[in-house]
Amino acid sequence: MGDLGEMLAQARAHVAQFHPAGFTIGWNVGEAGGQHVFHAHMHVICRFEDEPQTGRGLRDFVLR
Template identity: 45%
Template sequence: MLYDQNCIFCNPDKDENQNIVFENDTCYFLQHNHQQDVLEGCGVIVPKQHRQHTFELTKEEWNDTYYLLQKAKDYLNKEYTPDGYTLGWNVGEASNQSILHSHFHVIPRYNDEPLAGKGLRHWLKQPANKRKKSTKQL
């Protein structure tokens, strides 16, 4: 089994503020008490084995992620009644992956948020994010 003793997602029970809401054979759906202050209801789906990047997930982990996503949606709809969701993975430093264990963000969104209507594309498509033309030869 791939495991990192210092990884918070390999050891979800070692953080008293991290809650295993659901799990199946290969994945957890986790919520963290300190993340609920702004992103109410948010959580992550993580493989139990240490997979640094999403591209390393097995077919079984993909299927189990799908299963937990559907279960999390039902739970979040009942507990928080969001108006929408933002879902996603960050892979690598350029994408702001701060924990090097693959984790799928499940973020409930609400019409009364100050940034309602602003999803991933809003932040990424800001003019300040435009790359300078590459000097590499094709």
């Protein structure tokens, strides 16, 4: 947990070349939360102003 800020900074630097307008962060924790491999990782999804789900969160992004 203490390295979360650094992980996000590294992810942001990695995807900066795509010039996203924002990000959606997903982190599955526990079996009930959808975690199937029990290790720490997060999903960083670049978001762009011209995409169909602009302004909506992870649930809308994944389910549509």
